[in-house]
Amino acid sequence: MLKRIFPLMLIPLLLNLSGCWNRIEPENYAWLTWGGLDSAAGGKIQVTVVLTPPLSPVPTGAAPPEKLLTISSATGDTIFDAVREINAHVPKRLFWPYLHAVIIGEDLARAGVEQHLDVLFRNIRARKNAWVFITRGSVEPIFKVDPQIETNPGVLIDSLVKSEQQFLGKSRVLRLKDFQTELASPGRDPVVSALGIWDTDKKQILPPGAEVPSKSELALDGSAVFRTDKLVGWLSPEESQFYLLAKGEMKTGLVPIPHPDNPQNVAGIEIVSNSAKFKAKLVSGEPQAQIKIKIKGKFGDQWLNAPALKTEEPTEDPEFYRKLGEGLEKKIKSGVEKLLTKAQTDFDADIFGVGDYIMNRYPNDWDTVSGNWRERYQKTTFDVEVKVEITSANIMHSRPPVMEDPE
Amino acid sequence: MNVAKISSRQFTWLTITITLATPALILPEIVIFYAKQSAWLALLLGTSVTIAVLLLNLALARKFPGQSLVQYAQYLLGPWLGKVIGLLYALAFLYLTAVCLNIMSQVVKISLLPETPLWTFVLGLSLFAVYSAWLGIEPIARANDLILPFNLLITGSILLLALPHGKLYQGFPVTQLNLTAILKGAFPPAACLSEIFFILMLAPALNKPEELKSATLKGLFFSGFFLTFVTQTFLFVLGVYRASIYLFPALRLSEELMFLDIFERFESLVLTTWILLNALKLSVFTYLYALTAAQTFNRKTYKGFLLPALLLIPLLALIPRNLAEIFQFWLNTISFKLVLPAVFLFLPGLLLIIAKVKHHA
Numbered sequence: 001m002l003k004r005i006f007p008l009m010l011i012p013l014l015l016n017l018s019g020c021w022n023r024i025e026p027e028n029y030a031w032l033t034w035g036g037l038d039s040a041a042g043g044k045i046q047v048t049v050v051l052t053p054p055l056s057p058v059p060t061g062a063a064p065p066e067k068l069l070t071i072s073s074a075t076g077d078t079i080f081d082a083v084r085e086i087n088a089h090v091p092k093r094l095f096w097p098y099l100h101a102v103i104i105g106e107d108l109a110r111a112g113v114e115q116h117l118d119v120l121f122r123n124i125r126a127r128k129n130a131w132v133f134i135t136r137g138s139v140e141p142i143f144k145v146d147p148q149i150e151t152n153p154g155v156l157i158d159s160l161v162k163s164e165q166q167f168l169g170k171s172r173v174l175r176l177k178d179f180q181t182e183l184a185s186p187g188r189d190p191v192v193s194a195l196g197i198w199d200t201d202k203k204q205i206l207p208p209g210a211e212v213p214s215k216s217e218l219a220l221d222g223s224a225v226f227r228t229d230k231l232v233g234w235l236s237p238e239e240s241q242f243y244l245l246a247k248g249e250m251k252t253g254l255v256p257i258p259h260p261d262n263p264q265n266v267a268g269i270e271i272v273s274n275s276a277k278f279k280a281k282l283v284s285g286e287p288q289a290q291i292k293i294k295i296k297g298k299f300g301d302q303w304l305n306a307p308a309l310k311t312e313e314p315t316e317d318p319e320f321y322r323k324l325g326e327g328l329e330k331k332i333k334s335g336v337e338k339l340l341t342k343a344q345t346d347f348d349a350d351i352f353g354v355g356d357y358i359m360n361r362y363p364n365d366w367d368t369v370s371g372n373w374r375e376r377y378q379k380t381t382f383d384v385e386v387k388v389e390i391t392s393a394n395i396m397h398s399r400p401p402v403m404e405d406p407e
Numbered sequence: 408m409n410v411a412k413i414s415s416r417q418f419t420w421l422t423i424t425i426t427l428a429t430p431a432l433i434l435p436e437i438v439i440f441y442a443k444q445s446a447w448l449a450l451l452l453g454t455s456v457t458i459a460v461l462l463l464n465l466a467l468a469r470k471f472p473g474q475s476l477v478q479y480a481q482y483l484l485g486p487w488l489g490k491v492i493g494l495l496y497a498l499a500f501l502y503l504t505a506v507c508l509n510i511m512s513q514v515v516k517i518s519l520l521p522e523t524p525l526w527t528f529v530l531g532l533s534l535f536a537v538y539s540a541w542l543g544i545e546p547i548a549r550a551n552d553l554i555l556p557f558n559l560l561i562t563g564s565i566l567l568l569a570l571p572h573g574k575l576y577q578g579f580p581v582t583q584l585n586l587t588a589i590l591k592g593a594f595p596p597a598a599c600l601s602e603i604f605f606i607l608m609l610a611p612a613l614n615k616p617e618e619l620k621s622a623t624l625k626g627l628f629f630s631g632f633f634l635t636f637v638t639q640t641f642l643f644v645l646g647v648y649r650a651s652i653y654l655f656p657a658l659r660l661s662e663e664l665m666f667l668d669i670f671e672r673f674e675s676l677v678l679t680t681w682i683l684l685n686a687l688k689l690s691v692f693t694y695l696y697a698l699t700a701a702q703t704f705n706r707k708t709y710k711g712f713l714l715p716a717l718l719l720i721p722l723l724a725l726i727p728r729n730l731a732e733i734f735q736f737w738l739n740t741i742s743f744k745l746v747l748p749a750v751f752l753f754l755p756g757l758l759l760i761i762a763k764v765k766h767h768a
Contacts, residue, residue: 010538012531097672124518128663129671177649177663184648278576360576360647363443364583 026054030070030092033154036139037116038105040075045108045116047082048073048143050153051090069153071143080119096125101157102132102176103195105139106208109224109231114183121180128177131161133195134224134231137208144212145197156218164193164220169244169253169271170237171220187355187366187373189226189347191243194234196221227349239342242335243351246291246384248276254300257331260323261309261399269328270300272391280357280380282365287380289354293332295386299324299393311399320398325388332386340382350377415618417548420555422603422626425691427633428684429507430599431562432514432655433734435638440651442592444581446638449589453596454631457603460752461627464607465620467759470766472616476607476758477702483761492754493703496608499750500696501716503602504689505723506742508532509733511685512724518658519678526725533720535686537713540694544612547690554687558680559633565673566640569664578642596634598743603627604751608695654730657681693720 036048051070072090076082083094102120104113120126135142150156161173171193174182182190197206198219205221206212223240225233235243244250252271259265273296280289299321302308311317343351350356355373359366369376413421435446442449471479476496481489512528539547606623613619641650641660650656661673693716694709701709727733 006538006541010534012534124521128659129665181646181649184652185646357576360444361579361581362583363581363585 024093028093029054029095030090031095031098031154033098034101034103034143034157035099036073036103036105036143037079037108037113038139039108039111044075044077045079045082046073046075047079047086048139049083049086049094050143051092051094052153054095069151078119079116080123083119096123097127098154099127099130100154102130103139103142104132104134106135106137106231109134109226112228112230114229117180117183120176126176128175128180130176131157132174132176132179132192134192135195135208136221136234141197141206141210141212142195142218145216145218146214147217148215149217160218160220165251167252168220169250170222170241172223172235172240172244172247172249173220182353183226183229185353185356185359186370187350187357187359188353189228189349189351191223191225191235191240191351194221194224195219225343225347225349225351227347232347232349235339238335239339242332242339245271245274245295245332246276246293246336246339246352247278248274248293250274255297255328255331257324257327259302259304259308260320260327262306264306265308266303266305267324267327268300268302269297269324269388269390272296272298278352278357280354281362282358282369285369285376287354287358287369287376288383289352289357289380290383291336291352291385293336293384293386295328295332295388297325297328297388297390299390299398309399310402311397312402314397314401316393316398321390321393324390328388328390329386332388333384336384336386337382340384344378344380348374348378354380411543411545411612412614413545413548413612415613415615415622417552418606418609418613418619418622419626419629420551421548421609421687421691422606422623423629423633424551424555424684425605425688426600426603426627426630428681428688429510429602430596430634431637431684432657432681433510434595434599434634435641436651436654436656437595438592438638439642439647439656440592442589443585443647443651444578444642445584445589446592446642447580447635448584449592450596450631450635450638452589452593453598454600454627454634456593456597457600457631458624458627460601461603461623463759464604464751464755465623467755467762468607468610468619470759470762473611475609475611475698475702476755477699479762480758483758483765490703492758493699495754496750497696497699497703497712499746500605500608500692500699501719501723502746503742504536504692504696505720505726506733506737507685507689507692508536508720508724509727509737511682511689513730513733514655515678515682517730518655519675526721529721529724532686532689533717533724536689536693536720537717539690540697540716541710541713544609544691544694547687547694551687554683558684561676561680562637565661565664565677566637568666569644569660570640572664573640573643574646575643577646578639578644595743596631598747600627600630601747601751604747604755605691605695607755608699609691 030051031054032049033052034050038046040046049072051072072086074082074085076085147156150159164171164173172191173193174190179190179192182188196219197212198217199206199213200215200217201213205219222237223235224231225235241253250271254268254270256266256268259267275294277292280287343349354377438446438449477493480492484492508529511532512525515528516523516525610619641656644660645656653659657677658674661677664673665671696716697709697712700712727737
């Protein structure tokens, strides 16, 4: 008897299979693609969100909704409070797992961000792979941009970051999870990409506080440097390039150097791959760091203003390649060293994570210096070593052949 | 009592499932919190402590081949004291089932289905556990043959996929050791792996009793090394801070894992494997609870004790209302410091001493 009743009792288990308890229909969602954070009056936080209606990942034949970008904002004591406040006028459930970018305004960043970002780290729904950006000035103008080339805001940020990584290499884009790691470590200060607006008509990055023109695009504009969790300064695109090279994070990019044949000319080196090794240790209480950068590059282009050397033989000159490499080595070495000095004196920010490395590799040593790490960091000696290998000159000879004079 | 038989390979795989099930998700965070880069050392230390105590248990089991602990406890201590020990073991199994069930339900609720009430998981899973216990150990072992390799494959491949995202210096073993931290970090793994004490009750089910030692040790070695691999991977990929601030670093790692820039959020997959392993553990422990109770009261069949379990397990599992209670009080204090040392170290040790004395007398 029991044997027959018992399987019947398993029938309630079937209820679990339907999975209907937390059921939410897609049309009840509003996808949250960007979140902008800025400080508001009275110590409050203003949260601006870009909402998109749910889009089908596959072509359905139906025309996509005309307006992909809806902007809402609200203020609250914490970010979560403000996000909940948004629901006062947005009659949809905000859907966080598609969060693509967290954009932080300068005011908030200067006051310190770590305590505010807690909800983004703590909440299971918020996507930790979202990109983090800092804006110069208020975060508001970013949301007034009407992008032309890529209208879907989620795709826009992702393709902006991808093109940065694949072609530009002049801004340090960082995911939320890595931002969290770098904020938390006492021996490391984050460097975060800075987001600006490109004025299409005036052909320049819009200065902070200016009116957003009708024709504009989002643009990456160097990087922001933090000290602990407070913004202290900015790196220009070129400085960001040196930073990325020294971190080994640059995928590709172009670095112009003086032409080896005639310094008045310019040779552009296209960086194909880049890796870097970082090591730090304490030597009798003083931190010493070593950065070894390895670069593979191609001779990308040249700008021959002054008369250039021509070749009489149809050969490639190994000496020329070596000189190209040396020129790049010299430029990167001096650039990285300048950047390090600036980080140590101007920003007092441990942007390469010397302390973090020591903390992870030599925990007992770290305990002895963690109390006054900042002072020690300023005395850190860096040893930068750059090795460049030029692989080819693309599909042309590096030097033009000597042509017969027509006269 | 007629006990179903399982092969020694199935026995090994069951030990792996049970020792790996709950710790895989909740243990790495605690170990990393204490031992940081030396987490692997703490884990290996904890595993070796457990192996040492396990050898004591095996020595006891070898003296009475083909008998379970309750049976020889009654022989060694007399029927009444033996019955008390049997009852203690039955209650321990019941308690550990309830704790595991509560942790499972809370983890699923926190990370996957936040709006579903707890009792749905608890009731569904206890029905599942009691039903599979009703069928006996042999079907459970066969289900385990099917589930465990797939689960290990999925977990292993996700960890390997995540490895390239890691930074080497974050998880590399260091030469500067902090011994107190390592000792602190070694206690939770030792306590978690102590759940292997169930072999004392399951030993008669083995079809070749002489292989008990090798089968058990193989299982425990594998679990220890697998946990070490898992923990060290978390360190590589997440770093000390994130691996120790999040409650379930396995879910964090699998959620953030990006594969080919398209696939993301593998946490449901990892959670599914974890739930499957834990469901098997629940089944085995429920079965062993009923078996222990039946042998204590000299019943012919254990199935009569399963119906009270259907009531007792959900009731017990619904008592801890939040994560702090279950982790701090039920698991850390009672389970780790009272129940597991008693059933894994003190009682078997006592029985072994008495057995030796009786043997000589």
